[in-house]
Amino acid sequence: MRLAVLATIGPAALASAIPLTSSNPAAVLLRPRVEPPAALACSASSWPPNTIGAVNEPQPPSADLESILAQVDPANIENTIRTLVSFGTRHTLSTQNSSTRGIGAARNWIHGEFQKYASASDGRLSVNAIGYLQEPDGNRVPFPTYIYDVVATLQGTEENRLYVVSGHYDSRVSDPNNYEDDAPGADDDASGVAVSLELARIMSQPQYPRPKASIAFVAVAGEEQGLYGSQFLAQTYANATPRVNVEGMFTNDIVGSSKGGENGELSDPYVIRLFAQGLPPLDVENSTTRETRLTIGGENDTPSRQLARFVKEVAENEATGMNVSVVYRLDRYLRGGDHRPFLQAGYPAARFTEPHENYAHQHQDVRVDPDTGKQYGDLPEFVDFEYVARVAKVNGAALWSLATAPGTPKNVRVDTSALSTNTTLYWDAPVEGYGGGYEVVWRPTSAPFWTGVIDVGPAIQAMLSLSKDDVVFGVRAKGSDGFRGVAVLPFPGSR
Numbered sequence: 001m002r003l004a005v006l007a008t009i010g011p012a013a014l015a016s017a018i019p020l021t022s023s024n025p026a027a028v029l030l031r032p033r034v035e036p037p038a039a040l041a042c043s044a045s046s047w048p049p050n051t052i053g054a055v056n057e058p059q060p061p062s063a064d065l066e067s068i069l070a071q072v073d074p075a076n077i078e079n080t081i082r083t084l085v086s087f088g089t090r091h092t093l094s095t096q097n098s099s100t101r102g103i104g105a106a107r108n109w110i111h112g113e114f115q116k117y118a119s120a121s122d123g124r125l126s127v128n129a130i131g132y133l134q135e136p137d138g139n140r141v142p143f144p145t146y147i148y149d150v151v152a153t154l155q156g157t158e159e160n161r162l163y164v165v166s167g168h169y170d171s172r173v174s175d176p177n178n179y180e181d182d183a184p185g186a187d188d189d190a191s192g193v194a195v196s197l198e199l200a201r202i203m204s205q206p207q208y209p210r211p212k213a214s215i216a217f218v219a220v221a222g223e224e225q226g227l228y229g230s231q232f233l234a235q236t237y238a239n240a241t242p243r244v245n246v247e248g249m250f251t252n253d254i255v256g257s258s259k260g261g262e263n264g265e266l267s268d269p270y271v272i273r274l275f276a277q278g279l280p281p282l283d284v285e286n287s288t289t290r291e292t293r294l295t296i297g298g299e300n301d302t303p304s305r306q307l308a309r310f311v312k313e314v315a316e317n318e319a320t321g322m323n324v325s326v327v328y329r330l331d332r333y334l335r336g337g338d339h340r341p342f343l344q345a346g347y348p349a350a351r352f353t354e355p356h357e358n359y360a361h362q363h364q365d366v367r368v369d370p371d372t373g374k375q376y377g378d379l380p381e382f383v384d385f386e387y388v389a390r391v392a393k394v395n396g397a398a399l400w401s402l403a404t405a406p407g408t409p410k411n412v413r414v415d416t417s418a419l420s421t422n423t424t425l426y427w428d429a430p431v432e433g434y435g436g437g438y439e440v441v442w443r444p445t446s447a448p449f450w451t452g453v454i455d456v457g458p459a460i461q462a463m464l465s466l467s468k469d470d471v472v473f474g475v476r477a478k479g480s481d482g483f484r485g486v487a488v489l490p491f492p493g494s495r
Contacts, residue, residue: 047444047470048444048466048467048470048471050451050452050466051465051466052452052454052464052465052466053440053442053452053453053454054452054453054454055451055452055453056313056441056449056450056451056452056453058312058313058314058316058317059313059314059401059483059484060317061314061317061319061397061401062400062404062483064208064209064400064404065319065396065397065400065401065404066319067208068202068203068208068396068400069319069320069393069396069397070319071202072198072199072202072389072392072393072396073198073389074385074386074388074389075385076194076197076198076201077191077194077195077198077385077388077389077392078380078383078385080113080190080193080194080197080198081186081190081191081194081256081380081383081385081388082380083109084106084109084110084169084185084186084190084193085184085185085186085190085379085380087100087101087102087103087105087106087109088101088102088182088183089101089102089103089171089179089180089181089182089183090102090103090106090169090170090171090183090185091103091170091171091172091178091179091183091224092141092145092147092170092179092221092222092224092225092228093141093142093143093145093177093179093225094179094180096146103169103170103221106169107129107148107150107169107219107221110150110169110193110197110219111127111129111150113197114127114150114152114197114200114217115127117152117200117201117204118152118204120204120205120206121154121204121205121206122206124154124155124204124206124210125152125153125154125155125200125204126152126153126155127150127151127152127153128150128151128153129148129149129150129151130148130149130151130232130233130236131146131147131148131149131221131229131232132146132147132232133145133146133147134146134147134222134228137226139226140176140177140224140225140226141225141226141228142177147221147222147228147229147232148221148229149218149219149220149221149229149230149232149233150169150218150219151216151217151218151233152196152200152204152216152217152218153214153215153216153217154200154203154204154210154211154214154215154216154217155210155214156210156211156212156213156214156215156403157210157211157212158212158213158214158407158431160242160244160245161212161213161214161245161247161407162213162214162215162216162237162244162245162246162247163213163214163215163216163246163247163248163249163250163399163402163403164215164216164218164233164246164248164249164250164342165195165196165199165215165216165217165218165249165250165251165252165395165399166192166196166218166219166220166230166233166249166250166251166252166338167189167190167191167192167193167194167195167196167218167219167220167251167252167253168189168192168193168219168220168221168222168223168224168229168230168251168253168338169189169190169193169219169220169221170185170221170222170223170224170225170229171183171184171185171188171189171190171224171378172185172224172363173363173364173365173366173377174363174364174365175365176224176225176363181365181366182366183378184366184377184378184379184380185378186256186378186379186380186382186383187254187255187256187257187354187361187362187378187382187383188253188254188256188362188363188378189223189252189253189254190256191252191254191255191256191383191388191391192251192252192253192254192255192352193219194388194392195252195255195388195391195392195395196217196218196219196252197217197219198389198392199217199392199395199396199399200217202396203215203396203399203400209404211400211403211404212403212404212405212406212407213247213402213403213404213407214403215399215403218233220233220338223253223337223338224363227336227337227338227340227341229338230251230338230339230340230341230342231341231344233341234246234249234341234342234344234345234347235341235345237345237347238345238346238347245407246342246347246348247347247348247402247407247408247486248307248347248348248349248350248402248486249339249342249347249348249349249350250339250349250350250351250352250395250398250399251337251338251339251349251350251351251352252352252391252395253337253338253351253352253353254353254354254357254362255272255352255353255354255387255388255391256354256382256383256384256387256388257354257358257361257382257383257384257387258270258271258354258355258356258384258387259356259358259382259384260354260355260356260357260358261356261358262358262360263358263374264358266355266356267356268355268356269384269387270321270322270323270390271322271323271324271325271355272322272323272324272325272352272353272354272355272390272391272394273325273327273352273353273354273355274308274311274312274324274325274326274327274350274351274352275327275329275330275331275332275337275339275350275351275353276304276305276307276308276326276327276328276329276350277302277304277305277329277330277339277343277349277350278299278300278302278305278328278329278330279293279299279302280302280303280304280343280346281343281344283344284343284344284345284346289491292491292492293491296491296492297445297472298472298489298491300328300472301472301474301489302348302489303348303486303488304343304348304349304350305328306348306474306486306487306488306489307348307349307350307486308326308350309326309449309450309486309487310398310401310402310485310486310487311324311326311350311394311397311398312324312326312449313449313450314397314398314401315393315394315395315397315398315401317397319393319397320390320393320394320397321390321393322390322391322393322394324394325355326448328448330343331351332353332357337351337353338351339351348486352391352394352395354387354391358382360374360375360376361376361377361378361379361382362378363378364376364377364378365377366379401483402485402486404479404481404483405477405479405483405484405485406430406434406436406477406478406479406483406484406485407430407431407477407485408430408476408477408485408486408487408488409427409428409429409430409438409475409476409477409488410427410428410429410430411426411427411428411493412425412426412427412474412475412488412489412490412491413425413426413427413490413491413492413493413494413495414426414468414473414490414491414492414493415493415494415495416468416492416493417494421465421467422463422464422465422466422467423463423464423466423467423468423473424461424462424463424464425440425461425462425463425464425473425475425490426460426461426490426493426494426495427460427461427475427488427490428460429460429477430477430485434477435458435480436458436477436478436479436480437455437456437457437458437459437477437478437479437480438455438456438457438458438459438460438462438475438476438477438478439453439454439455439456439475439476439478439484440453440454440456440462440464440473440474440475441453441473441474441475441476441487442466442471442472442473442474443471443472444470444471444472445470445471445472450474450487452471455478461495462475472489473489473490474487474488474489474490475487475488475490476488
């Protein structure tokens with residue numbers, strides 16, 4: 001079905017449609033709960049004046065999602081973290097033959113936990129340990145080493161659409177190649193593994209409907225030695241026949257505490273950072289597409305940043321108790337994470353990390369400074385298990401909302417064949433036979449999140465009385481149940 005849409009709201013309704021001024025969205029980070037309208041708007045959204053559509057409001061959680069999030073248990077989080085710490089070291093180079101110490105023991109325990117959930121899932125969840133032999137790299141892998149990822153996949157109802165959530169189960173101390181000394185790795189990154197395990201436990205329960213898309217709950221190895229496990233997993237998906245359609249990947253890396261600074265003086269217990277890359281690598285997006293993106297001002301509207309915008313819309317609510325601080329860059333300075341190999345494989349990916357970091361509790365030998373009495377080391381005593389549980393809820397809200405919503409529209413275009421103060425958009429369905437509807441969203445070019453929206457029903461074409469010169473547009477699918485997907489930036493094109 002093709003339909004041209006032109007919707008107008010009169011001046012009298014303008015004030016109720018889009019607020020001309022609003023508080024800076026960063027201000028919500030100072031409060032334990034977010035005020036939804038202010039979360040997605042800012043003073044930058046005051047121009048151009050909007051005369052169509054409605055305010056783009058956050059999406060409230062469904063009844064199933066509320067039930068899922070209510071099950072997240074800090075005691076389970078704590079048990080996972082303390083158990084992983086109990087293996088002494090989980091260094092990638094450590095022993096793989098012991099049942100009580102080293103990365104092999106940790107891997108086997110994680111696999112066993114996933115398998116317990118699979119056994120109770122009525123066939124919904126399957127568990128695999130996949131790996132390869134990493135040859136010496138002349139740096140952090142001095143001898144041949146097996147690297148295994150543990151992957152638990154919740155099968156969705158649709159073919160070939162997948163979302164991935166991951167933490168890394170390897171750990172390290174000050175010397176990245178010291179695989180003998182204890183490396184507890186409670187925050188970095190038993191906390192991230194705990195998120196994957198807890199969400200797999202809950203979402204695989206037969207009482208919940210199968211999501212449309214599949215979800216992979218993952219624990220990878222080799223992160224500290226060079227992102228090897230994540231690279232292997234991303235390439236496994238990318239090189240499959242057909243290529244696995246990963247529509248979003250999240251890594252949870254260092255999500256164990258809201259406190260940071262030199263001595264833990266900084267604290268934001270209701271904030272999680274989400275790092276989202278801008279321009280994709282040139283081997284992912286060719287130079288012609290890159291030039292077009294820059295010409296139309298689309299450098300802030302890459303798939304990973306659209307994914308981050310979606311997370312903010314669905315994961316800031318009373319059910320999570322959290323604010324998502326989206327950081328528009330790949331990662332922190334001098335650091336890297338397991339989302340990078342997915343980005344390099346052409347998949348949208350982003351990184352969750354706690355709001356403040358304490359480097360005395362990362363990549364450190366376990367010791368006490370004899371002069372100051374300061375404790376160093378990544379120990380469980382510095383992890384806030386309630387905080388990790390809230391981070392798990394943010395991930396749960398994002399993953400369930402993504403997996404139960406339609407996929408992204410394809411071939412989204414904006415008509416640039418002639419000068420016009422109106423905007424005409426075209427797109428194709430996410431999949432053949434899709435029977436849902438669509439929404440067009442927009443925001444001023446200087447605003448960080450979508451501010452306006454109009455429902456265009458099942459149309460695959462829309463004409464709006466709003467100039468493409470002044471705003472950024474996106475098109476997202478909206479299912480018959482009202483669940484909406486990730487928006488897609490239109491590139492110049494025609495019907």
